[in-house]
Amino acid sequence: MLQKSLEQQMHEFQIIKKYFSVLSKKNKSSINLNDDIFFDKSKKLAISIDTYVEGIHFIDFKKPNLVIKKILRSSISDLICKGVKPKYYFISGSGKSKNFTPSNLRKISNALKQEQKKYNISLSGGDTVLSDKLSFTITSVGFSNNIIFRNNAKINDSIYVTGNLGDSFIGLSSLENKLKIPNNLKKYFGNKYYLPEICKNIPNKLFLFANTSIDISDGLISDLDKLINKQRLSYTLYLDKIPISKNLEKLMKLKRLKKSDIISRGDDYQILFTANSSKNKIIEKVAKSLGIKISKIGKISSKTTKSMLVDKNGNEITIKNKGYFHTFWK
16 A cells, blocks of 8 residues: 655645635634634524544543543533533434443433533434444534634733643543553543543633633644634743643653643643733633633744744743644545
8 A cells, every 4th residue: 555645635624624615605604614613693503513433532432421421521612612601412423232232321321411410501412323433423502692713812912721731641641551650640630531621610701801712622732723823923832831730740750751742632621712911810810710720821923923832941842742633635
């Protein structure tokens, strides 16, 4: 089999632009297929849709209750980061009979019941299909007078992120036996992979300060690039300001891991946003009132400046992995 060159590769956004964007030009609610969601302002309707495939978005189905919680949370995260509270969800599943045994179905049902109570959402429909490949597609629906769009960052905006980054990647690495971690930390990092902490109470507050926002699914740098992808802007990220947990700090020292190799691996589902520096006090107040961490990690600049990650002395850091990209062949 001939190996295809890099020039023959297309990532998902190139495919959308080349083959599908033209189909949505007359539909303003599609936002040119360049945002996380569909938004019809006249109907106050917001919709997101995501597909999750075994081996790509989750490692296996040994813990169906945790897998279903992970994919539901990551799906409603698309709405929450836009300032929309999710209300309804639809779920479709495809897989083999061994995936959907009575035992697994009970676990899935109980897990969804718990998530519905936690996030005040309701199952509203879906589909099931017999297939050789296990996958789930979730459509999330919410209602809002407005949303926070991508591509609305301003020069000199500060860059902020909620929560901590990197724990989910460590959890995945442990589950895949790529990284050996102490037994007393396995459960912590495993839960951070399966049960991302979604900022469910922040949607209405985001409108007080955020100019533009996205959730971190593919990786900090990868998603920041998407956030400003059609603007003539650049950014500087400060490595020492990027928040990580105390448990990750301990593990990094123990395993001699580099922070720069961890913070942009994805699956964090925290909110990445930009805001005018004058909004810092409001942001601090909201963070305190909601009991969440919000960290200032960088700054937006003009395109004349190179985008970069820097250390505390201002030296540029070369990062090996900027995040995940879905790549296809032409």
